[in-house]
Amino acid sequence: MDEKIRIRDVGKVYGTTHAVTALEGVDLDVMDGEFVCLVGPSGCGKSTLLRMIANLHRPTSGLVEIETQRPVPWPTAMVFQDYGIFPWKTVEQNVAFGLRPRGVGKEEARRRVAHWLERMGLTDFAKTYPGNLSGGMRQRVSIARAMVVEPEVLLMDEPFAALDAQLRRLLQEELLAIWQENSRTVVFVTHSLDEAILLGDRIVVMSARPGRIIGDYRVPFERPRTPDIRGTAEFSALEERIWAQLRAEVRRAPGGEPAGAMDDNQREVA
Numbered sequence: 533m534d535e536k537i538r539i540r541d542v543g544k545v546y547g548t549t550h551a552v553t554a555l556e557g558v559d560l561d562v563m564d565g566e567f568v569c570l571v572g573p574s575g576c577g578k579s580t581l582l583r584m585i586a587n588l589h590r591p592t593s594g595l596v597e598i599e600t601q602r603p604v605p606w607p608t609a610m611v612f613q614d615y616g617i618f619p620w621k622t623v624e625q626n627v628a629f630g631l632r633p634r635g636v637g638k639e640e641a642r643r644r645v646a647h648w649l650e651r652m653g654l655t656d657f658a659k660t661y662p663g664n665l666s667g668g669m670r671q672r673v674s675i676a677r678a679m680v681v682e683p684e685v686l687l688m689d690e691p692f693a694a695l696d697a698q699l700r701r702l703l704q705e706e707l708l709a710i711w712q713e714n715s716r717t718v719v720f721v722t723h724s725l726d727e728a729i730l731l732g733d734r735i736v737v738m739s740a741r742p743g744r745i746i747g748d749y750r751v752p753f754e755r756p757r758t759p760d761i762r763g764t765a766e767f768s769a770l771e772e773r774i775w776a777q778l779r780a781e782v783r784r785a786p787g788g789e790p791a792g793a794m795d796d797n798q799r800e801v802a
């Protein structure tokens with residue numbers, strides 16, 4: 533496998549008078565086709581790192597590079613927690629949004645939009661406006677809009693965090709299937725270790741702010757995977773190992789609870 537994303541000694545400081553050092557000395561390589569999950573306490577700079585990979589923020593120091601044959605436009609697409617779709621455009625128009633700027637012709641655009649509407653179960657809602665959709669359906673639109681541009685790197689910032697537990701499981705399972713059909717490079721930020729182990733090839737753990745990388749775990753489950761792996765002893769053991777490291781960082785982060793007060797069963801990083 534070749535290297536797809538190269539992050540070298542990256543730092544990010546926001547502001548000047550009240551400067552906030554969000555990241556410090558971050559090194560990370562992501563291989564082509566790899567699904568990497570980033571976990572860490574609240575405010576440790578996960579979104580900042582993702583936005584730098586998306587070329588939305590520039591690092592204050594260090595280097596973020598993507599190995600690509602077509603650097604213009606930037607070869608990433610992003611899915612946000614709050615959907616990031618346009619309320620004044622229909623589902624179909626939202627999904628088609630990124631195609632024209634990327635020079636995709638009309639016929640090809642029509643074909644791709646139809647494919648992703650169908651794949652995400654949105655065909656009957658093509659002419660609907662997002663305001664009339666549930667949260668789960670809006671997030672499907674968001675995923676379709678990202679996938680339709682056939683990004684080399686898919687960036688997901690807590691995409692399922694706003695959904696209720698059942699919908700979240702459903703969309704996790706759909707993403708797992710989609711990724712296994714398309715296998716692109718993915719960087720996925722989550723507060724849930726369960727979600728990270730289900731979906732990822734690797735789990736990268738960040739420290740409390742300023743964020744640094746303090747752990748890197750390979751997920752041992754073969755592909756294609758199904759959600760049944762959740763019930764295995766290996767799954768729980770990995771979750772325990774990662775949580776043991778993460779727990780100390782969560783406690784160090786602002787708002788970290790004293791020992792014993794956290795909901796250990798949920799393994800959600802506060």
Ligand SMILES: Nc1ncnc2c1ncn2[C@@H]1O[C@H](COP(=O)(O)OP(=O)(O)OP(=O)(O)O)[C@@H](O)[C@H]1O
Nearest residue numbers: 546547552554573574575576577578579580581741
């Ligand atoms: N535009 C900004 N200006 C100033 N400070 C910022 C800005 N964006 C983020 N920060 C600060 O940088 C730090 C890292 O923020 P970031 O959103 O990257 O963390 P995160 O790990 O994604 O947090 P969460 O898990 O809560 O979403 C935080 O202290 C945040 O307040």
